Structures are given as C-alpha cells and as structure tokens.
Amino acid sequence: MARVTWKSKIGFIFAAAGSAVGLANIWRFPYIVGKYGGAAFICVYLACLLLIGLPVFISEVLIGRTAQKNPRSAFKELGKNKFWAGSGTFTIITGFLISSFYSVVAGWVLGYLVSAIFGQISHFTSADQAQNFFINLVSNPVWAVGFHLFFMCLCFFLLVAGVRKGLERGSEIMVPFLLFILIALVICGVTMPGSHVGLSFYLKPDWSLITPTTFLFALGHAFFTLSLGQGTMVTYGSYLGKKDSILNNCLPVAFIDTLIALLAGLAIFPIVFAVGLKPDAGEPLVFYTLPLVFSQLKGGYILALLFFLLLTLAALTSQISAMEPLIAYLIDEKKWKRSTSVITVAMGAFLFGVPAAFSNSIDPRFTLFGMNFFDLISYVVLEIMVPLGGFLAIILLAWKWGMKKAYKAIKAGPSNFWVDNAFMKGYLWVTIKYVAPILIGIIFLQSFIRR
Numbered sequence: 001m002a003r004v005t006w007k008s009k010i011g012f013i014f015a016a017a018g019s020a021v022g023l024a025n026i027w028r029f030p031y032i033v034g035k036y037g038g039a040a041f042i043c044v045y046l047a048c049l050l051l052i053g054l055p056v057f058i059s060e061v062l063i064g065r066t067a068q069k070n071p072r073s074a075f076k077e078l079g080k081n082k083f084w085a086g087s088g089t090f091t092i093i094t095g096f097l098i099s100s101f102y103s104v105v106a107g108w109v110l111g112y113l114v115s116a117i118f119g120q121i122s123h124f125t126s127a128d129q130a131q132n133f134f135i136n137l138v139s140n141p142v143w144a145v146g147f148h149l150f151f152m153c154l155c156f157f158l159l160v161a162g163v164r165k166g167l168e169r170g171s172e173i174m175v176p177f178l179l180f181i182l183i184a185l186v187i188c189g190v191t192m193p194g195s196h197v198g199l200s201f202y203l204k205p206d207w208s209l210i211t212p213t214t215f216l217f218a219l220g221h222a223f224f225t226l227s228l229g230q231g232t233m234v235t236y237g238s239y240l241g242k243k244d245s246i247l248n249n250c251l252p253v254a255f256i257d258t259l260i261a262l263l264a265g266l267a268i269f270p271i272v273f274a275v276g277l278k279p280d281a282g283e284p285l286v287f288y289t290l291p292l293v294f295s296q297l298k299g300g301y302i303l304a305l306l307f308f309l310l311l312t313l314a315a316l317t318s319q320i321s322a323m324e325p326l327i328a329y330l331i332d333e334k335k336w337k338r339s340t341s342v343i344t345v346a347m348g349a350f351l352f353g354v355p356a357a358f359s360n361s362i363d364p365r366f367t368l369f370g371m372n373f374f375d376l377i378s379y380v381v382l383e384i385m386v387p388l389g390g391f392l393a394i395i396l397l398a399w400k401w402g403m404k405k406a407y408k409a410i411k412a413g414p415s416n417f418w419v420d421n422a423f424m425k426g427y428l429w430v431t432i433k434y435v436a437p438i439l440i441g442i443i444f445l446q447s448f449i450r451r
C-alpha cells in the first residue's frame with residue numbers, strides 16, 4: 001500500500017510547525033528563561049538551536065523521508081542492526097512519555113479556556129488573586145485529571161481522522177492566528193507602566209546567571225520545542241515525498257517556532273515586572289501573568305478567550321504529533337487498525353499522565369530527588385531522553401549511514417537558494433557531522449559531573 005503523504009506542498013510545513021509550536025513556546029520557554037538566566041539563557045538557547053537543534057531537526061526529517069517508515073523501522077533500515085532498531089524504539093517510547101505529561105499541562109490550558117468562557121480570568125485585581133486562582137485549580141485532583149482526560153479525548157478524535165485531515169487543518173488555522181494575538185499581547189505588555197525592567201531582564205544578558213544547568217536546559221528545550229529526539233520529526237518526514245526539499249520544508253518551521261517563543265517571552269516579562277511578580281515563579285508563570293493583563297484591558301474577556309482557545313489548538317497539534325510515532329509503529333509493524341492503535345495509545349498516555357496530574361494535589365512531602373512526580377518525569381524525559389534520542393539520530397545519519405549519502409539526500413529535489421548555497425553546505429557538514437554530536441556530549445557530561 002502506498003504511504004499516506006501530505007495533502008499539499010506545504011502540508012509538512014504546517015503540520016511540523018503545528019507540532020513544533022505549542023506549550024513549549026508559550027508556557028515553558030518564558031518560565032525557563034525566568035528561572036535559568038533571562039537574556040543570557042536566551043543567548044545560550046539560540047546558540048543551541050543553531051548549532052545543535054537545526055542540524056538534528058534536518059537529520060531526523062531526512063531519516064524519515066529516506067526510509068518512508070516509522071522511527072523504529074527507519075532507524076533499522078539506515079543502521080542495519082538491532083542496536084539502531086532499539087534506538088528507534090527508544091525514541092518512540094520517549095514520545096509516548098512526553099504525550100502523557102504534556103496532556104496534563106494542556107489540560108490546565110483547556111481548563112483555563114473554560115474559565116475564560118465563564119469570565120473568571122478577566123477580573124483579577126492583584127497578582128495574589130491570579131496566583132491563588134491557579135493554585136486552587138491545579139491542586140484539585142478532579143479538575144486536573146478531568147481536563148487531562150477531556151484533552152486526551154479531543155486528541156483521540158483528531159487522530160482517528162488521520163494524517164491528512166486531522167494534522168494539516170488544525171495547524172493551518174492556528175499558527176497565523178497565534179502570531180497575531182501574541183503581537184497584540186506584546187504591545188499590551190510593553191506599554192504597561194514599569195515594563196522597562198522586564199524588557200531589560202529579557203534583552204540585556206547578565207552572564208553571571210549562567211551555570212552548567214543553563215546549558216542542559218537550553219539544550220533540552222531546543223530539542224523539545226522542535227519536537228526532536230522522540231520520533232515525531234522522523235515520522236512526519238516519512239510522509240514527505242522522496243523529491244520534496246528538506247531545507248525548504250525545515251527552515252521555515254524552525255524560524256516560525258523560534259519567532260513565536262521569542263514573542264511569548266516579550267509579551268510576558270514586561271508584565272511580570274510591571275505587576276511585581278517574580279520571574280522565577282516556574283511552571284505557573286504564564287497562568288499568573290496573562291490573566292492579569294486580560295483583567296486590565298477593555299476587551300479582556302474576548303482576548304482571554306481567544307488566547308486560551310489558540311493555546312489549546314497549539315497544544316492539540318503538538319500532542320497528536322507526540323502520539324503519532326507510536327501509532328505509526330503499531331500500524332506499520334503490528335498491522336493494527338488505525339482506530340485500535342489510536343485508542344490504545346490515547347488510553348495508555350492518559351493513564352501514565354494521571355500521577356503527573358495528581359502531583360500538585362498530593363502531599364508535597366511525596367517527592368523523589370527533591371522533585372514531585374511531574375517535575376521528575378519531565379526532567380528525565382526532557383533533559384535526558386530527548387537529547388539522547390536526538391544524539392542517536394544524528395550519529396546514525398552522519399556516522400553510520402554516512403555524511404556523503406546524507407548530503408546527497410539533502411540536496412535531492414528542486415534546486416533552490418539554500419541547497420546551492422556554499423555557506424549552507426559548509427554549515428550542514430560541520431554541524432551535523434562534528435559540532436552537534438560533540439556539543440551534546442559535552443553538555444551532558446559537564447552537567448552530570450558538576451552536579
């Protein structure tokens with residue numbers, strides 16, 4: 001049977017952008033910038049994107065497009081032995097784990113969307129009120145698990161619709177609208193009295209804030225935001241035709257993803273400082289800050305509604321992309337029906353996510369290595385498994401399959417500005433073959449040795 005492919009020429013771009021743009025950009029990026037060094041973190045992060053994230057992204061899409069298979073079979077085809085097949089399976093498991101706790105945060109967003117409908121998040125008069133509102137909600141286990149389940153059901157329906165209809169359509173609407181609303185929020189934030197302190201935190205690097213952890217988190221986030229290291233981009237690449245240009249498809253996605261994250265930070269930090277919140281508030285940062293702005297604006301009700309609707313859509317297109325590798329594997333290898341695969345993966349991810357959803361409601365003394373379950377699983381997955389998956393993909397492509405073949409495959413398809421550019425060629429060779437694998441290794445080692 002011929003493999004399903006993207007419906008239109010830009011189908012991959014929209015679906016991959018839909019996967020990349022999500023909670024990592026709008027929820028996670030601002031909070032880790034606030035926690036791990038402000039503008040200095042951003043500089044390290046952008047360097048990680050350029051030297052590691054983009055080369056790994058291109059490598060993963062190329063592996064998928066070359067093999068036209070799910071991650072396990074694709075790794076096996078290029079690597080030709082059990083180790084590489086096992087590495088492919090490892091990335092599929094990582095994707096599944098991501099989808100389990102990602103849905104918990106997406107559930108919070110969905111819950112906020114419902115609160116927005118009832119006008120509950122556009123009338124706060126102080127930062128304390130906004131904080132207490134969030135804390136009360138997430139510490140209620142019925143609320144947290146209920147919305148986690150609700151969100152998973154939405155994903156289920158989108159996923160049974162399949163690659164063409166489900167994945168492409170959602171992103172086509174979501175990405176442009178999200179850009180538009182973020183720009184509106186940036187304008188609101190920047191024009192608030194006292195916003196300049198936030199702007200300088202966000203834009204003026206203070207290098208003394210950098211620690212070994214900064215590098216690990218910047219690396220993990222660069223991978224997470226581009227949906228790398230866990231099979232998604234290999235799977236999406238496998239729906240590309242052999243003659244579709246890799247660079248024309250990958251570069252716009254990386255650009256849009258970075259732009260949206262930077263705009264989210266630019267919207268949030270001026271507000272954080274203007275209303276006297278702490279930038280290192282962690283996971284709840286977005287939920288504390290934006291409702292305060294919505295409360296101060298005339299059209300706040302509508303803006304809140306629109307914002308959480310778009311964020312829910314962004315989370316949906318990312319979540320389904322985290323579930324797709326395992327679904328593709330069950331269909332390709334185990335010959336399951338699509339609907340059976342989808343329901344199994346959705347139920348599994350829901351059940352795995354339940355302890356994470358409970359993390360904020362059970363006794364805070366139940367911790368492991370000083371972290372609650374949610375923090376622990378996201379640390380292990382995002383800071384260890386994801387970079388390791390990306391590392392394996394790039395080693396497979398550049399060292400096992402061979403850089404010559406890889407570069408030839410990158411060039412396949414219509415000639416264009418990027419492919420014929422000598423600088424681009426040098427950049428790809430050097431980063432894919434040497435810089436990215438070496439830097440991933442160094443960052444890993446230094447962060448564990450100096451712990």
Ligand code: PHE
Nearest residue numbers: 020022023024225227318322
């Ligand atoms: N890139 C997504 C985001 O920015 C998260 C994600 C990671 C989705 C991995 C799928 C796989 O939110």
